[in-house]
Amino acid sequence: MKIKEYISKEKIEKKIEELAIQISNDYKGKDINIICVLKGSAIFTVELALKIKENVKLDFIEVSSYSGTKSTGKIKLNKDITSSITGKDVLIVEDIIDTGITLSYLKDYLLKKNPKSLKICTLVDKKEKRKENVDVDYVGFTIEDKFIVGFGLDYNEDYRNLPYIGVME
Ligand code: IMP
Ligand code: MG
Numbered sequence: 001m002k003i004k005e006y007i008s009k010e011k012i013e014k015k016i017e018e019l020a021i022q023i024s025n026d027y028k029g030k031d032i033n034i035i036c037v038l039k040g041s042a043i044f045t046v047e048l049a050l051k052i053k054e055n056v057k058l059d060f061i062e063v064s065s066y067s068g069t070k071s072t073g074k075i076k077l078n079k080d081i082t083s084s085i086t087g088k089d090v091l092i093v094e095d096i097i098d099t100g101i102t103l104s105y106l107k108d109y110l111l112k113k114n115p116k117s118l119k120i121c122t123l124v125d126k127k128e129k130r131k132e133n134v135d136v137d138y139v140g141f142t143i144e145d146k147f148i149v150g151f152g153l154d155y156n157e158d159y160r161n162l163p164y165i166g167v168m169e
Contacts, residue, residue, distance in 0.1 A: 003149060003159065003166035007141060012123075012151055012165065015140045016044070019121065020051035022138060023091070031055045033088045033115070035081060037106065038062035039160070040095035043152035044123045048093060059083050065102055075105045090115040095152050096124040100132035107134060124148065124165070 023032070032052065036045035038060050049056045062079035090110060097103055103120060111118060121138035128145045149155050150162030159166070 002169045006167045007165040009163045016047050024053040027054050033057045033090045035092050036060050037094050040152045041093050045093045085113050085115045087116050089117045092120045094122040097122050098126045098129050100130045100134045103134045104132040
């Protein structure tokens with residue numbers, strides 16, 4: 001399998017810096033309860049959290065819906081968060097939004113726990129493929145319908161540690 005660079009390491013770094021500034025300004029004086037959606041957004045979450053100026057609390061949730069390059073459309077909750085988010089300002093951090101099925105599931109699921117606020121940040125948005133309408137508050141890159149890997153994103157669990165985002169050819 002050949003992988004062609006699509007978004008460089010430098011571009012990703014600069015974009016994360018911009019997102020962190022925006023988030024820090026929007027949450028001035030507040031604790032930000034980040035929920036990292038495993039496994040894909042692990043690397044993005046770390047890089048983003050390190051650049052945010054306000055206090056960050058971290059929790060992790062894991063859901064799966066993909067097999068190879070296709071979404072199965074059925075969401076499975078593999079790991080739940082372990083802290084209480086009731087009355088808290090929550091920010092879901094995702095690697096990529098494709099059909100939107102995962103995020104709309106996660107949003108509904110987390111809203112039931114009554115957070116004070118719930119926002120969404122994604123590194124990549126594949127707008128064209130949207131099936132479920134979800135409002136995204138912070139978007140890094142909007143891309144065409146391509147299957148990408150790297151910077152946390154995988155193809156059957158491989159390529160997550162590429163420092164850039166690449167396209168599979
Ligand atoms: P959705 O439910 O269709 O929005 O899919 C979201 C999830 O599918 C993401 O959190 C990723 O784990 C995975 N995914 C979607 N597109 C890609 C891609 O291009 N590369 C790697 N994973 C992807
Ligand atoms: Mg993901």
